Amino acid sequence: MTILPKIALMGLIVITAGCTNPDRFTAGANDAAQAGVNDPTSPLFFNQTIGDRVLFAVDTSTLTDEGKAILDGQVGWLQSNADYLAIIEGHADEQGTREYNISLGFRRSNAVREYLVSKGVPATRLRATSYGKERPIQVCSQESCYASNRRAVTVISLASLS
Amino acid sequence: MKRFLIALVVLMLAGPVVAQSGPLRLTITDGVIEPLPFAVPSFEPENAEAAQVAADITRLVALDLSGTGLFREIPASAFISAHSSFAQTVAYPDWRAINAQAMISGAVTVSGNQLIVKFRLYDVFSGTEMGGGLQFAGTVDGWRRMAHKVADAAYRRITGEGGYFDSRIVFVSESGPKDNRQKRLAIMDFDGANMQFLTDSSALVLAPRFSPTGDRVLYTSFASGSPRINVLDVTSVGTRQLQTADGEMAFSPRFSRDGTQVIYSLANGGNTDIYRGDIASGASTRLTSAPSIETAPSLSPDGSQIVFESDRSGTQQMYIMSANGGDARRISFGDGRYATPVWSPRGDLIAFTKQNAGRFHIGVMRTDGSEERLLTSSFLDEGPTWSPNGRVIMFMRETQGAGGTSSLYSVDVSGRNLKPVPLPNGASDPSWGPLQP
Numbered sequence: 001m002t003i004l005p006k007i008a009l010m011g012l013i014v015i016t017a018g019c020t021n022p023d024r025f026t027a028g029a030n031d032a033a034q035a036g037v038n039d040p041t042s043p044l045f046f047n048q049t050i051g052d053r054v055l056f057a058v059d060t061s062t063l064t065d066e067g068k069a070i071l072d073g074q075v076g077w078l079q080s081n082a083d084y085l086a087i088i089e090g091h092a093d094e095q096g097t098r099e100y101n102i103s104l105g106f107r108r109s110n111a112v113r114e115y116l117v118s119k120g121v122p123a124t125r126l127r128a129t130s131y132g133k134e135r136p137i138q139v140c141s142q143e144s145c146y147a148s149n150r151r152a153v154t155v156i157s158l159a160s161l162s
Numbered sequence: 163m164k165r166f167l168i169a170l171v172v173l174m175l176a177g178p179v180v181a182q183s184g185p186l187r188l189t190i191t192d193g194v195i196e197p198l199p200f201a202v203p204s205f206e207p208e209n210a211e212a213a214q215v216a217a218d219i220t221r222l223v224a225l226d227l228s229g230t231g232l233f234r235e236i237p238a239s240a241f242i243s244a245h246s247s248f249a250q251t252v253a254y255p256d257w258r259a260i261n262a263q264a265m266i267s268g269a270v271t272v273s274g275n276q277l278i279v280k281f282r283l284y285d286v287f288s289g290t291e292m293g294g295g296l297q298f299a300g301t302v303d304g305w306r307r308m309a310h311k312v313a314d315a316a317y318r319r320i321t322g323e324g325g326y327f328d329s330r331i332v333f334v335s336e337s338g339p340k341d342n343r344q345k346r347l348a349i350m351d352f353d354g355a356n357m358q359f360l361t362d363s364s365a366l367v368l369a370p371r372f373s374p375t376g377d378r379v380l381y382t383s384f385a386s387g388s389p390r391i392n393v394l395d396v397t398s399v400g401t402r403q404l405q406t407a408d409g410e411m412a413f414s415p416r417f418s419r420d421g422t423q424v425i426y427s428l429a430n431g432g433n434t435d436i437y438r439g440d441i442a443s444g445a446s447t448r449l450t451s452a453p454s455i456e457t458a459p460s461l462s463p464d465g466s467q468i469v470f471e472s473d474r475s476g477t478q479q480m481y482i483m484s485a486n487g488g489d490a491r492r493i494s495f496g497d498g499r500y501a502t503p504v505w506s507p508r509g510d511l512i513a514f515t516k517q518n519a520g521r522f523h524i525g526v527m528r529t530d531g532s533e534e535r536l537l538t539s540s541f542l543d544e545g546p547t548w549s550p551n552g553r554v555i556m557f558m559r560e561t562q563g564a565g566g567t568s569s570l571y572s573v574d575v576s577g578r579n580l581k582p583v584p585l586p587n588g589a590s591d592p593s594w595g596p597l598q599p
């Protein structure tokens with residue numbers, strides 16, 4: 001690995017972070033997201049315009065009406081862009097123990113997965129996982145940050161779901 | 163010598179537990195607050211090469227014992243006798259005069275990288291030696307272990323309980339800000355010395371757990387994008403992914419007491435249950451089947467029962483079931499949530515993380531849920547692990563806010579002697595290994 005690809009990768013992260021503020025830990029998974037944000041078939045469009053994430057109340061995995069509206073948009077996008085797969089990453093805020101938060105994040109990602117499947121997205125195109133409280137995007141120890149960290153992010157991918 | 167030791171212990175048990183008038187014995191109870199005064203004259207270097215290491219070992223023996231909070235070192239400046247020779251007769255009146263109840267004497271020989279440490283323990287007020295002389299052989303590089311072994315022997319003889327100084331801890335070494343934290347498995351001596359990394363930071367790793375003999379470590383790795391259980395050989399640092407039951411995520415592993423099986427959590431379709439698997443064959447058995455979250459299992463010392471956490475009641479609480487699964491009885495009923503239960507090596511207590519009213523605590527309770535005691539309180543205390551003798555609990559503490567960092571702390575099961583483990587980086591998820599052979 002030379003330095004050049006590293007710089008290219010860093011550039012990608014900076015660009016995507018600047019445009020859409022996605023989960024920085026999944027920026028690398030959106031390597032396919034090079035098409036413009038104005039291209040409705042691009043993952044970047046999915047992230048920014050459709051909305052790649054839904055938020056949850058404390059210690060729940062129940063989808064809110066606002067969350068369902070975003071997921072309805074995700075369903076439409078996934079149905080018209082059938083080449084893409086999605087990994088749904090569940091997350092928790094730091095108010096909880098490590099193992100429990102992994103399970104809670106998984107409940108959240110599965111709630112999203114089940115909703116997408118119920119609306120017609122083939123289950124084979126979706127995989128749910130969890131990072132528990134390990135990957136916060138906001139770092140303060142207040143509800144304003146916790147609210148953004150309690151999330152399930154749908155990460156669009158061309159890669160295999162193995 | 164062994165027979166003599168047993169005879170001595172029996173004698174001490176029969177006698178009164180007052181150190182000043184009977185044989186020296188420190189009975190560790192919640193009531194022990196006044197540390198027992200002891201003296202450690204500099205260990206005698208038996209050749210010139212041993213001078214530095216003899217001094218280092220002496221200091222570390224004293225530090226180990228005084229670090230427990232149960233013993234207090236009398237400084238050398240107060241000594242009346244020098245006791246500069248290991249072989250010389252003990253001048254008991256001189257040690258009584260400065261109120262040293264125990265006196266530890268030692269000698270050190272170095273030849274090449276070979277190190278030999280001899281030690282004797284004296285009960286000053288009875289005017290007798292406690293147990294026989296002991297000799298430990300090791301390497302100069304491993305001098306800290308020799309000091310820990312001497313301190314363990316002194317601790318064992320004075321308290322009648324096993325020691326914990328010559329033991330190691332696996333943990334997660336952390337660096338970087340909260341939103342880009344790098345985590346690596348690492349290993350250290352019980353006091354934070356000799357830290358070494360076991361993995362690189364390429365994948366997120368969590369919650370390492372020592373095997374009962376300290377030869378292997380189970381941990382959770384996100385290398386595949388989802389949590390999976392890996393087993394690492396401590397000597398070769400080789401790792402392999404453990405074959406578990408079919409599911410999307412496997413985590414929260416612990417070894418069985420014989421080291422051949424693993425109990426762990428498996429998540430499938432949003433539900434998390436507890437399983438037991440055979441490490442060699444990968445064959446697994448499901449132990450819980452509720453639709454709630456069942457995780458953080460820990461076996462009793464005799465291997466017959468499992469304590470775990472579940473939110474089947476609506477919030478996280480602790481339950482005990484047979485090691486083969488089946489009905490579980492709830493043991494936690496106080497305010498708040500109870501998580502990460504760990505069965506003590508003595509079998510009498512469960513250590514846990516408690517979350518209540520915006521604070522986290524490390525606590526202990528009896529296995530029937532009675533006598534709950536909270537030992538700590540902070541913004542985030544989590545993940546207790548027991549010392550091999552069941553006297554000390556280590557855990558992680560994370561500070562709040564954008565600059566929050568985590569570090570390891572230890573506390574006596576009595577709630578006293580709370581102190582940080584000195585480490586160069588952030589640290590979390592400690593797992594205390596056995597006394598080394």
